[in-house]
Amino acid sequence: MTAGSMLLDAAAHAGFYGLMGRTSGPQIRGGEAAALLRLSPVPVEAPDDHFDILLAIDWLNVQRFAAELPLTPDSLIITDPDAGEVPAAIAAYGARIVELPMKELAKKIPGGRANMIALGAVAELVGLPVSAFTETLGKALKKKRQDALEASIAAVNAGAEAAKALQATARLGVPQGDLPPRWAITGNSAAGYGAIRGGVRFVAAYPITPATEMLEWMAPALQKVGGALVQAEDELASINMAIGASFGGTPSLTATSGPGLALMIEAIGLAVASETPVVVVDVMRGGPSTGIPTKTEQSDLNIALYGLHGDAPHLVLAPTSVADCLFTTQWAVHLAEAVQCPAIVLSDQSMAQTRAVIDRPADLAFVARRETVSALAAEETYKRYALTGTGVSPMAIPGTPGCQYTADGLEHSETGSPSSQASDHLAQLDKRLHKLTDYQYGDHWAVVEGEGDVAVLTWGSTTGAVREALALAQADGLKARLVAPRLLYPAQPEKMAEALDGVKRILVVEQSHLGQFHKYLRAEYDLPTRDVTLFNRPGPLPMRPGEIRQRLLSWR
């Protein structure tokens, strides 16, 4: 992992883009793990169809995720002679195998390590100058002694030297000139930073894979900006603490994964009924139940949309890339506060734990701006749940004199007094629905790109692969549109109709065994054609650009 991060950083400093995901077996610490890198002179958002180089310092139980390491006969496998035979599951790809004695080379350098030899070898093969590592290594080893840095640089050089004898397969090419300001960031950090930029200053959460890093990034960041992250005793406490803090006027958030979201659902319904804004980030992983905690899947869509009991409309959003984790989470905070409603943000393991080199995202105007009430004339009675034109009622923040009220999960009248009357129930249900459906969400509701009478509908982290597939297909003469809703609920039927106007065929791409997104589209939208094909599979294997392109081209 360390060597992978350094390779990404060095490539970034040399002017390239890239992303690094990771995969591993089920061990707590150590054991088999692979850093999955894609480097490019242009921004990339999805894993490529295959890897050009597989470098193995050891093989351990790599067969546990061999399917996540697709190779072709043109790929290159670099193996250490000490590591033994290339496992059958890997050798079966038919790639060229070369041996590089990384452990032996490392031993010749005092303090040298095999992973630094590997780093130098890969750099040489892809055409990344060794000088690119000097800064990266200096940063990574700044807490260690000078001789550790020198040993690492010597090892990288030795690896590069040794790799000169190997025949390179893929070269990185030349970086673009005039690069814009760029960031290296994971989806988890981007979501955390988006939340803070949106105004979140209170987080309560319980550790869970793969959301933990978002929380670990937010904890010190919140301290710096005058907020706080509280580690709660469980997910029930997390969401209720966040609701309590939001009732107090502080934009609040919790982050979790599927099992935690399931535990939070009752309280999310409370936030709907009591009209308390709160953001819940669900970093999806393989389900159901404990499922595959370390691997990605898009299978929490149903619970996010439909998991609440009662008629409980609420916001559901999904970022479409690592960079978009920042935008969508920040927007979610803004929307939740504006319509006084919970927002569920569906990220996933592949975005959240991928570190990407991206162009610096634009500064956004979307911040928390809750409609509040400051004071009332003496004779007025404050109505917390007043029926207003927009459905949004100004909220009194505790401390405001004369506006005391009790927020309630019980159905209530306009003042907040518990009520089981049919008229109050209908009026409040209408209010809570219309404040969502009447809100003007603007153009951010979806990623809408391209033209033609074919459309690919997708969502979340598969968007990047679809975008790349469409670019490939266009080179083959096929024009197609991409529509990826960022706002999943409330559905935007008019905007969808406009985006799909004139479309004759639709391909739905998603990473769910049940085809949850496809069913959602059927339930919430009138699609303009009956010619709808579903291309889905469960996680953890990513949807790759080449196979999506293949589907599209096979239609002709």
Next chain:
Amino acid sequence: MDSKTAAPALTAKDFKSDLKPVWCPGCGDFTVLSSITKALAELGLRPEEVAVVSGIGCSSRLPAYLNTYGFHGVHGRALPTAAGLKLSRPELTVLAAGGDGDGYSIGGNHFLHAARRNADFTYVVMDNRVYGMTKGQPSPTTEPDWDSALTPGGTGLSPFRPLVIALASGANFVARAFSGDPNGTAEIIAEAIKHPGFSFIEVMSPCVTFRDEQRQWKTQVRPSPVPATSDRSQAARRLMTDDGFNIGILFKGDRTPYQPPLRARMTAADLEAEFAL
């Protein structure tokens, strides 16, 4: 002179709302409500500076009967909701209130961790040893042989001991009160609010509908023969021989309350530097 000192002194009545409680005539919770309003008035607080948070159950209806801010949340989660509010708005006076089922059964885990976390708020449990809202099922504090339709012949289970658990979990103030003594209860509540950290008050509050025999409590309770201790182990020893009818403050500790500082040292935009290449 600020507006606080200019405002006239408030009475208990000023802390009551116009809503008529759903409670049965004779319910102990009426007097607990009065004791809370009396304590708030005596402390010189303003209604807008106070928030009372609850879960679900008969006694959890209490916030709406107050003229303070209130949050009537989901079953068992009053404590985390109150903690979130207090930790993000430390200047507010926060109380959590509810019953024995809400606090010791479905919310039991939060009870342990609220005591351990020791945020500065007060938790008032109106314990009647029965689920009243669902019409008479045993709670964690119900006697093992109490017969009910759901548990014919009784549960056979030893009752939960709230004061023991609170003390062992780190609560910074532990007391038992009796709703039949509204003045004494008000005094204990006021002391609890003033005391820093997590303050826990178990109030014996009879359910005359499903536990008519609890009317006898008024003949059984007695003021604790000893004053409050600040020695947690001494408090624990007293509980070993406690028969459940000693009323008063058992323990006042000196743990520092948990409160994140909430002081900004930089802006959100300043955080960007760590991502920039």
